[in-house]
Amino acid sequence: MEEIQRFQNEVLNRIQSYAMPVIKLSKDNSREAVCTVFEKVNVGGKKLDAFELVTAIYAAAGFDLREDWAGTQRKHGRLGRLREKVPSKGVFADLASTDFLQACTVLHTRELRLQAAANGATGKDVPAITCTREALLGLPLAAYQKHADAVEAGFIEVAKFLNEQKILWGRDVPYPPQMVSLAATFALLPSHLRNAAVMDKLAQWYWAGVLGEFYGSATETKIARDVPDLLAWLEGGPVPRTVGDTSFQARRLDTLRSRLSAAYKGFHALLMRSGCRDFITGKGVETMTVYADALDIHHIFPRAWCEKEGIPPQRYNSIINKTALSKGTNIAIGGNAPSVYLARIEEKHGLSPDALDDILRSHLIEPATLRTDDFEGFWKTRKVALAELAAGAQGKSVPFSEDDEPMEGYADDDGLTLDEEDVFEEVA
Known part of the structure; x- marks a missing residue:
């Protein structure tokens, strides 16, 4: 009897008096409240x-x-x-x-x-x-x-x-x-x-x-x-x-560096919509052909070249220095100076300088700035061109001044811009 009593006190009484946590819902609770309860409680499944x-x-x-x-x-x-x-x-x-x-x-x-x-x-x-x-x-x-x-x-x-x-x-x-x-x-x-x-x-x-x-x-x-x-x-x-109520500021172009940014993705699409053609094949972006030979966003002045020239990532990773190119073209560019890879494309693929210049203009690039490896000249002219592209798309002017400082409050992560191009440039 002593053992039974001890079992009653130490085991059964504990079970009977255990406080079970309960969330009580009534018909007066909103469905949103019920959904919240399910989301909080269902942590294991x-x-x-x-x-x-x-x-x-x-x-x-x-x-x-x-x-x-x-x-x-x-x-x-x-x-x-x-x-x-x-x-x-x-x-x-x-x-x-x-x-x-x-x-x-x-x-x-x-x-x-x-x-x-x-x-x-x-x-x-x-x-x-x-x-x-x-x-x-x-x-x-x-x-x-x-x-x-x-x-x-x-x-x-x-x-x-x-x-x-x-x-x-x-x-x-x-x-x-x-x-x-x-x-x-x-x-x-x-x-x-x-x-x-x-x-x-x-x-x-x-x-x-x-x-x-x-x-x-x-x-x-x-x-x-x-x-x-x-x-x-x-x-x-x-x-x-x-x-x-919305407007695009040209200063934002300086800070558009993240592949996850909506406006960054937007400019990628707008360049293709405006008729940009691949540097080597000269093909435009048609819905049926792009599925077979997908384009992605790649550097114009390659990352490896920019680093050798002391150009900071905050600049060379901007959308201003990016465009839509095929994987094969990106490999051909490698990490070389634009003047070098343009000459190689012309020689290997039989493109005349005038024909290649027309392709570059379809990307809103001033050909002379690439042929002379003039990064600063390229930056200024393409920034203006991209601002005009935005103006046309949204149906209103884009405020622009060469003296504008980059917009504050944006911290696009340069690490998010890494793509196939970075690998190809290092082995080129």
């Missing part, structure tokens, strides 16, 4: 996001959202159908399930807003267009089923649009959230607005956002604001705030 919770909500109504999005082994879901439209690692490589749900939510909340206004609601009684996580979690199954096909078609149009802008790979998409705005806009775009003039306006809006580095934060707010603003503008209304 797969990270849960809003898509997982919406999947669970829809499952209660007998609808498999995961299968609708990701498909099965036998058939594609929406993501698979979208990726069929582009090459592997194309613009949909990193498309998230929540991106798709955000576009559906914009369409649903816009519909609610229009209905409320039609019923006479005013002021705060008119619901806002939104795609916050809370609104996404509240997206009814019926609304998802109503808008999903239009959103899927909208994303297909987004891929076509980005390819026309020479944004071909997932890694080169400056701002994925801008794709959500575009997809929702295309889903709502009436047939009479599907013309060249409208595409030009969409391109102006797109490049204003990219070069103005506008979608770097508060993306949910900007998506919800841009979709109605864009639709109104395309119907003849006022210019969207994304176009009116």
Whole structure:
């Protein structure tokens, strides 16, 4: 009995009185709060996001959202159908399930807003267009089923649009959230607005956002604001705030050194869109040919040469000293002075100086500065040319002064610019 009593006191009583941590949820808790709890508690397994919770909500109504999005082994879901439209690692490589749900939510909340206004609601009684996580979690199954096909078609149009802008790979998409705005806009775009003039306006809006580095934060707010603003503008209304409130400063060119920077990616695409041709092959950037012979961003004055000449990385790694070249051309350039590699290209590939000069001009390069290895002259003339390229893309002038100091507040990491070129230059 003594042993039994001791077992009761030391074991059973401890078990019975153990305080178990509990998170108690009631029907009054918002879906956003429930999602937050799942994300915090589920630390040992797969990270849960809003898509997982919406999947669970829809499952209660007998609808498999995961299968609708990701498909099965036998058939594609929406993501698979979208990726069929582009090459592997194309613009949909990193498309998230929540991106798709955000576009559906914009369409649903816009519909609610229009209905409320039609019923006479005013002021705060008119619901806002939104795609916050809370609104996404509240997206009814019926609304998802109503808008999903239009959103899927909208994303297909987004891929076509980005390819026309020479944004071909997932890694080169400056701002994925801008794709959500575009997809929702295309889903709502009436047939009479599907013309060249409208595409030009969409391109102006797109490049204003990219070069103005506008979608770097508060993306949910900007998506919800841009979709109605864009639709109104395309119907003849006022210019969207994304176009009116953003501007590119020429000084920013000095500090664009990171492969991850939206504006850096933007200039890479704009150079290809403007018709730059490969130094050796002379080929332009056509959607079909670039997939077979991909271009990437490489130095014009090679890194190895710049280091020998004492030019700091902050300068030679800038987008001013970068352009779109094929892998083979980059290998041929090696780490030599421009005057050396240009002469070698002419001799080996039978290009005349005039023909090669025309190719260099397609990259907004003044040929004389390369042929004389004049880095400073090259820098000044190309900076002006790139500023003019930005001005044309965003439809407004770019403030420029030769006395401008580089913009403060940007710390693009030079280490992020390392690419194949750095390896080739060292062995050349």
